[in-house]
Amino acid sequence: MxxxxxxxxxxxxxxxxxxTLKLLLPLADPAQALNVPVVPxxxxxxxxxxxxxxxxxxxxxxxxxxxxxxxMHPELLKKxxxxxxxxxxxxxxLQLTTAFREGGLCDRSGKFFYKDHLHKSNVPVLALAxxxxxxxxxxxxxxxxxxxxxxxxxxxxxxxxxxxxxAHYDLVGGRLAVEQVYPCIIQFISNYDQM
Numbered sequence: 001m002x003x004x005x006x007x008x009x010x011x012x013x014x015x016x017x018x019x020t021l022k023l024l025l026p027l028a029d030p031a032q033a034l035n036v037p038v039v040p041x042x043x044x045x046x047x048x049x050x051x052x053x054x055x056x057x058x059x060x061x062x063x064x065x066x067x068x069x070x071x072m073h074p075e076l077l078k079k080x081x082x083x084x085x086x087x088x089x090x091x092x093x094l095q096l097t098t099a100f101r102e103g104g105l106c107d108r109s110g111k112f113f114y115k116d117h118l119h120k121s122n123v124p125v126l127a128l129a130x131x132x133x134x135x136x137x138x139x140x141x142x143x144x145x146x147x148x149x150x151x152x153x154x155x156x157x158x159x160x161x162x163x164x165x166x167a168h169y170d171l172v173g174g175r176l177a178v179e180q181v182y183p184c185i186i187q188f189i190s191n192y193d194q195m
Contacts, residue, residue, distance in 0.1 A: 002193035004124045006185050008171045009133050011140035012115040012147075013104030020065055020099060020134045043083035050083045067133045068165035071149065071174040080173060118147040125152060126188040130160025130166030156177060 014021060030036070030044075052062040067077055091108070099105040104115045127145045129138040138157045145155045158166040164176055171181050 001019060001165075002123050004126070004189055006062070006126045006128070006188060006190065007141075008128050008137040009130055009141065009168055010127075011136055011144045012099060012118070013143055014099045014140050015102065015144055016195055017137045018134075018142035019100075019138065019140055021096070029080050036090050038087040039087055040091055042087060045085050046082050053078070064132075065134050066167060066169045067174065068167040068170055069157075071164060071166065071170045071176070073175060076173055080169060115144065115147050118144070119131065119149065121148050121152050123152065124154070124157070124188075124192055126154045128171055128184070129155075129157045130168060130171050132165040133168045133171075134181070135168040164184070 011019075040100075063077065066072070066080065074079075089108070095105070095108055098110070104111045105180060106113045125145075125148055127141055129141040129154075131137070131138060142155065145153050158171060158181060166174060166176075166181075171177060174181075
């Protein structure tokens, strides 16, 4: 049994948000039609990285998907892009596409919708979002949070109007994560660890 759960920039239903995770959707149909077992996302991002990090910065917008301005050390961002993304099973991409359809994320059978069961939760949940997360925007996280009993959920958005800001991976690797995000997680888990 779980004592508590922490989610970082995650949602079960993206239909009401402007998530850039939709960029993966066009990969699903060809992967299915060609019966491709995996999509080499890591290879694609590594190939695109020079175009996002060097003049003329043709794909510089990709960096904003990963980290807000001045939030992640440039060498860490480079290592993240070049080393930490891998291939994604085509079946997983197909399942993720359901998060953009009515009803939200469902199992592979298409009959079990996860968000329909959140109201039964009796496990405390800490749901965190980044104010400039373009992959899983705060509004997507909030839509999922609304489905969890109010007494069981804590929701926090990291980032301030004047900065610093948090994009998707800044919650884990941003320069302020150790000072701001990690203590929040540790405090939450510690509250339930002794029960």
